[in-house]
Structures are given as C-alpha cells and as structure tokens.
Amino acid sequence: MRGFSKVFLTTLLSLLLALTFIAVSCTPAAPPESTPKLEPTPPGMINSALGPLSPDKLGWTLVHEHFCFAYPGWFADATIAPYDREAALQANLKVCEAAKAVGIQTIIDPTPNDTGGRDPLLYKELSKRTGINIICTTGLYTEKEGSPAYWETRMVFGTDLSKMISELFIKEITEGIGTTGVKAGAIKVGSSPTMTEYEKAVHKAAVIAQKATGVPIITHTEGPTGGPEQAEFLLSQGADPKKVMIGHVTNSKDINYQRSILLKGVSVGFDRLGLAPLYGVPDDVSVQNIVTLCKEGYANKIMLSHDTVNFWLGRPLPADAPQPIVQLLSKWTIDHVSRDIIPALKAQGVTDDQIKTMMVDNPKNLFLGK
Numbered sequence: 550m551r552g553f554s555k556v557f558l559t560t561l562l563s564l565l566l567a568l569t570f571i572a573v574s575c576t577p578a579a580p581p582e583s584t585p586k587l588e589p590t591p592p593g594m595i596n597s598a599l600g601p602l603s604p605d606k607l608g609w610t611l612v613h614e615h616f617c618f619a620y621p622g623w624f625a626d627a628t629i630a631p632y633d634r635e636a637a638l639q640a641n642l643k644v645c646e647a648a649k650a651v652g653i654q655t656i657i658d659p660t661p662n663d664t665g666g667r668d669p670l671l672y673k674e675l676s677k678r679t680g681i682n683i684i685c686t687t688g689l690y691t692e693k694e695g696s697p698a699y700w701e702t703r704m705v706f707g708t709d710l711s712k713m714i715s716e717l718f719i720k721e722i723t724e725g726i727g728t729t730g731v732k733a734g735a736i737k738v739g740s741s742p743t744m745t746e747y748e749k750a751v752h753k754a755a756v757i758a759q760k761a762t763g764v765p766i767i768t769h770t771e772g773p774t775g776g777p778e779q780a781e782f783l784l785s786q787g788a789d790p791k792k793v794m795i796g797h798v799t800n801s802k803d804i805n806y807q808r809s810i811l812l813k814g815v816s817v818g819f820d821r822l823g824l825a826p827l828y829g830v831p832d833d834v835s836v837q838n839i840v841t842l843c844k845e846g847y848a849n850k851i852m853l854s855h856d857t858v859n860f861w862l863g864r865p866l867p868a869d870a871p872q873p874i875v876q877l878l879s880k881w882t883i884d885h886v887s888r889d890i891i892p893a894l895k896a897q898g899v900t901d902d903q904i905k906t907m908m909v910d911n912p913k914n915l916f917l918g919k
C-alpha cells in the first residue's frame with residue numbers, strides 16, 4: 550500500500566478538523582435525498598434498468614459494452630470537457646438503434662462505480678426509448694485504473710475492506726444505486742496480471758455479495774495474462790463457477806491461455822472484438838481460437854462482445870488519436886460481432902446452434918447459474 554504514513558497523518562488531521570467542526574456547529578444535517586423504495590426482485594428475475602426482467606427475455610445479448618466511460622481523473626479535465634448528458638443520450642440512442650438493427654435485444658454495461666460514466670438514469674431512458682434491455686453492474690476496477698485511495702485509507706484504520714465493499718455491492722443489487730431507482734444486475738471486478746492485495750479484497754467482496762444475492766460476476770483482466778489466477782481466486786472464495794465470466798481473453802493470441810481458464814469451469818468473454826487489434830491481437834486470430842474451442846466442446850462457455858465505449862467523458866477518444874490507431878479501431882463498433890465476426894465464425898464451420906448458444910443461452914445461463 551502506497552504512502553500509508555502520509556495518508557494516515559493527513560486522515561488524522563482531517564478527523565481532528567472534522568471533530569472541531571462538529572463541536573462548534575449545531576446546524577443539523579440536511580435530510581437525505583429521498584430514495585425510491587424498491588420492491589424486492591422476485592426470485593429468478595434479473596435486475597434491469599427498467600426493473601425485474603425474466604431471463605427468457607434477454608435474447609441476443611452483448612455482455613460487455615460501455616455506454617459512457619472515463620478513467621478516474623477525467624474530472625480534472627472537466628473545465629474543458631464537462632459531461633454533456635444530452636450528447637451522451639443522443640450518441641447512445643444511435644448505438645441502441647444500431648444494435649437493434651442487427652437483432653441485439655440486451656446490452657450489459659459493466660462500468661465500475663469508481664471510474665467515470667456509470668449513469669443508471671441514462672440506461673433507464675435509453676431502455677425506455679429504444680426497447681433494448683440494459684443491465685448495469687456494481688463493482689470496482691483495478692488498483693491501477695480505478696480509485697483505490699478512498700478504500701485504502703480505510704484499511705489504515707483496520708477496516709475489513711471486503712466486508713465494507715460487499716455491503717456496497719449488496720445494497721446496490723438489492724436496494725438500488727443511490728437515488729436512481731435502478732438496481733445493479735451483476736458485479737464487476739478487475740485485476741492486474743498479478744492480483745494486488747487491494748484487488749483481492751475487492752474480489753473477496755464480490756464473492757460475498759454473490760453468495761448473498763446470486764448475481765453473476767463479470768471481470769476485467771489486463772494484458773495477455775491474469776485470467777487463470779483471477780478465476781482461481783474467485784473460486785477459492787466460493788464463487789459459483791457457472792456465474793463467473795472472466796473477461797478480455799481477447800487480449801491473448803494463445804489458445805492455451807483461454808483453455809487454461811475454461812478448464813476451471815468458468816465462462817470466458819471474447820469481449821474485445823474490434824478493440825483487441827490495438828493490443829496486437831487481430832480479430833482473425835480470436836475468430837480462429839473461438840472456432841477451435843467450439844470444436845473442442847466449449848461453445849457453452851464462450852460469450853462475444855466488443856467492450857465499446859460509446860461516449861467518453863472528458864476529451865473524446867479515439868477521434869483525436871493518430872490515424873494508424875483510428876484505423877486499427879475502425880471495426881470497434883456495437884454491430885461488429887453481428888456483421889463481421891459471426892459470418893467469419895460460420896465460414897469456418899461454427900453452426901447456427903453454437904452461435905445461438907454463445908449469444909443467447911450463455912448470457913442467460915450466467916444469470917441462472919446453469
């Protein structure tokens with residue numbers, strides 16, 4: 550843990566200041582904003598942006614797309630590029646229509662709590678206006694790319710971080726996210742190639758919350774490694790393998806990497822199709838690996854998606870990136886799997902049944918634990 554002694558002193562000073570403030574101030578705190586009282590989700594139903602959804606209604610599903618996203622720290626740039634909610638809505642209405650045009654019925658948006666861009670009210674409006682089912686998550690990102698400082702400060706005081714974070718996850722799944730009236734339908738976690746202590750605490754919290762609520766865990770992995778370790782850790786804490794999808798296996802060209810995760814009984818997300826070329830993994834390599842894994846009987850453990858970011862908070866990307874990068878990402882769109890990847894899989898012998906298994910049955914079974 551970085552800079553703890555400094556953090557400790559700063560926190561202690563803040564505490565003393567806060568205590569002094571409380572002592573001299575008798576002004577009562579403003580009443581909390583009213584939170585809509587939500588009914589418990591009926592057993593077997595999924596939390597969607599518009600309320601309980603039958604797993605049978607998921608249909609053709611993309612399991613990992615972001616309507617809006619930003620890395621932490623974007624808000625320091627907000628004087629130049631503040632969050633334009635209306636622009637985000639307009640951009641994502643187009644995205645939902647493009648998804649509908651290729652038959653997509655459900656989109657899972659696993660934007661973590663501690664990055665920018667999770668906007669449950671936006672999901673609600675998009676879903677209402679386009680008819681696309683949207684499921685969002687509760688979760689925390691990696692130590693490097695998330696916002697661990699808030700939590701790590703609490704560790705200094707001996708707080709059981711996993712317990713505290715699991716309370717947050719459980720509350721967002723059972724009672725809703727803040728005052729939005731939207732409940733999270735799944736849990737999102739992320740890990741570095743070698744899991745840090747902080748990330749282990751977050752993963753442990755995810756398993757506690759899964760045991761309490763029954764929702765699936767969707768993950769982010771870095772680079773071409775880390776998936777087997779992440780799966781192993783989640784399972785060692787008692788996660789249900791049928792409700793775990795290890796994400797971003799598209800980061801690796803090596804089919805043995807993907808096999809080593811599948812051998813643990815969990816699902817994998819080839820969920821950066823169109824984006825992985827940026828990391829040196831062309832889509833035709835991923836297609837070849839999916840074809841081989843389907844032949845080996847793994848079609849019931851594979852899900853396909855793009856990890857698109859359809860609206861960036863802060864300055865836009867990749868529009869201002871160098872042309873070769875823009876070129877590499879030319880297929881990073883919400884309809885790429887349907888328009889390009891599925892035809893390529895079929896051309897190499899993947900059957901219609903196997904496609905339906907990956908796009909419809911597997912997302913449903915991830916929620917059902919089948």
Ligand SMILES: [Zn+2]
Nearest residue numbers: 613615659856
């Ligand atoms: Zn993502």
